[in-house]
Amino acid sequence: MAKTIIEKIIQSHSPDEVAPGRIVWMDLDVRSARDFGGANVVKNFEREYPGESPADARKTFFTFDLCAPACSLKYADNQQLCRDFARKHGIRVYDVDAGIGSHVMIEEGLAAPGTTVVGTDSHLNILGAVECFGQGMGDVDIAFAFKTGRAWFEVPESVKVVLKGTPSAQAGAKDLTLFLCRELGTKKIALRSAEFSGPAAEALSPAGRITLCSMITEMAGIIGFVSREGGLAADLGAAYTAVVEVDVTGLPPQVAVPPSPNTVKPLAGVKGIKIDSGFIGSCTNGRTEDLARAAEVLRGRKVKPGVMLKVVPATRRVYEEILERGILETLFRSGAIVINPGCGGCAEGHAGLTGKGETQISTGNRNFPGKQGKGKTYLAGPAVAAASCVAGEIRGPEDL
Amino acid sequence: MDTDIRQGRLWVLLDAAGRIIEDIDTDQIFHNAHLAISDIAQMGPLAFGNLEGWTDFPGKCAPGDIIVAGRNFGAGSSRQQAVDCFIALKVGAILAPSYSAIYFRNAVNSGLPVLKILDLDRLLAQRKLASGDVVRFDVRTGKGGNLTRPAVFALDPMGGVQYDIFRAGDLFKYGKPAGTK
Incomplete structure (x- = not known):
């Protein structure tokens, strides 16, 4: 039977017959845990399987990215618990210097087209950007996966999302992604696999595909794949639950306003909102290309006095690239704080939170109430975030 | 009592305007500031600690109570x-009418019954379910009734792996002794 992309990947990892709605057991090429969740995975494992070893240490990893290096005793304890377990079982740890686990797994080739990867990161479906079936799971699932190398999974239905037209030159991958968060909401691809096609999808760079796939979680989807030349494709005649067309012709920059990533407006509708701080980074916008875009805006300019701009490269490799390309210097001279790679900026971790009454513009992926502290968070792309920090209010680079 | 049958008092998660709250996210349920906590006993008092109007839930909730979201x-x-x-x-x-995929499987794996309730908007609009009501339902058949007022409701019945894990207690118990299925 003709299969969609997700069905093909799952079928190649399951002895069961794969069809939408069916629950199958799936072999996992990579099972991982972070510094949040990881300690509970270890505790679960040691409680349930005392004296036993993981199924395959070479396919098992820890990635520390949430609080890196640890800025609280609890994180320090949890990380050390994982390190001790890893040493005992010969498991590799991508430690606090490495960066965001999902990005590290892409860079290291652990997440490759057609593979299956699980971990304790709810944005692990970002790996759809490299045609890998990544799934975030809780610490019970992951402890079980460490031990057995398998997980049960309900095969999702697939939806085709066809992007019509070409966005404006000012709009980047994040603007397209935020627009899709608005258009698809949390219903249209909910619990489904989405296959994006059309010229605007095919024009995305590898970093742009990461940006789009990183926010499938915010659209309540299982995973997203982006059509590209030479990429993994569905079989001809594969069955889709729905085909959704989204017109992106002339799309201007977009901003998600509180309280959710799905309440999205054109930039023009939110210009002038005063901000206290900015954050550029995250698994959504922490690639070299994203930081280069911010640096273009910041070159020869200063972050407005009284405004704080935090920049967090996704990985150590990105950090190295921005160092070598002079991007780091531009960011530094503009007044930005450049912080160790990782997930800081999106959750409580090594890059801090917002305080009561603070308004932040962020290139992250979530702005739910309380997520980044007690302040308000607006989500935007790197160019708008950078320009807003120069202006002290939400603006696009062309308004500076 | 048959483990397939559940009975308990309802807490219907309404906002200040009396609407059912949708898209409740995990930061509203258990805030990321407390992620380093790994002892279950310490987690109860933090439930809904960031959900406006419901931060007092842990104090109000009694064993066996049922949440409607x-x-x-x-x-x-x-x-x-x-x-x-x-x-x-x-x-x-x-x-709830639906769950995030990760939340659903986490609950299944831990043996917490999470069921999809059908037609919730109508049930609430017609006041067939309200906080404080005592309801009783069968997870296997999906049939439920309100013991406080005359009303019935339907749940998507638990089946397949979810039911097997539920009956075993949790994913680990289900997986033993073979370690797989």
Whole structure:
């Protein structure tokens, strides 16, 4: 039977017959845990399987990215618990210097087209950007996966999302992604696999595909794949639950306003909102290309006095690239704080939170109430975030 | 009592305007500031600690109580604590029209009954279900009734792996001794 992309990947990892709605057991090429969740995975494992070893240490990893290096005793304890377990079982740890686990797994080739990867990161479906079936799971699932190398999974239905037209030159991958968060909401691809096609999808760079796939979680989807030349494709005649067309012709920059990533407006509708701080980074916008875009805006300019701009490269490799390309210097001279790679900026971790009454513009992926502290968070792309920090209010680079 | 049958008092998660709250995310259920907590006993008092209007829930909830929430319950992060905090409070079940995929499987794996309730908007609009009502339902057949007022409701019946894990207690118990299925 003709299969969609997700069905093909799952079928190649399951002895069961794969069809939408069916629950199958799936072999996992990579099972991982972070510094949040990881300690509970270890505790679960040691409680349930005392004296036993993981199924395959070479396919098992820890990635520390949430609080890196640890800025609280609890994180320090949890990380050390994982390190001790890893040493005992010969498991590799991508430690606090490495960066965001999902990005590290892409860079290291652990997440490759057609593979299956699980971990304790709810944005692990970002790996759809490299045609890998990544799934975030809780610490019970992951402890079980460490031990057995398998997980049960309900095969999702697939939806085709066809992007019509070409966005404006000012709009980047994040603007397209935020627009899709608005258009698809949390219903249209909910619990489904989405296959994006059309010229605007095919024009995305590898970093742009990461940006789009990183926010499938915010659209309540299982995973997203982006059509590209030479990429993994569905079989001809594969069955889709729905085909959704989204017109992106002339799309201007977009901003998600509180309280959710799905309440999205054109930039023009939110210009002038005063901000206290900015954050550029995250698994959504922490690639070299994203930081280069911010640096273009910041070159020869200063972050407005009284405004704080935090920049967090996704990985150590990105950090190295921005160092070598002079991007780091531009960011530094503009007044930005450049912080160790990782997930800081999106959750409580090594890059801090917002305080009561603070308004932040962020290139992250979530702005739910309380997520980044007690302040308000607006989500935007790197160019708008950078320009807003120069202006002290939400603006696009062309308004500076 | 047959473990397939659940009975308990309802807490219907309404906002200040009386609407059912949809898209409740894991930061509202169990805030990321508490992620380093790994002892289940400490998680109960933090349940709904960031959900406006419901931060006093842990004090009000009694063992066996049942939560009714809007669609896409448990959106957001993969944290098991957002399930474990309810296990700590001995919540009997959660009923919602839909769940985030990760939340749903986390709950299934921990043996917390999470069921999809059909036609919730109508049931609420017709006042067939309200906070304080005592309801009784069968997870296997999906048939439920309100013992406080005359009303019936339907749940998507638990089946397949979810039911097997539920009966075993949790994923680990289900997986033993073979370690697989």
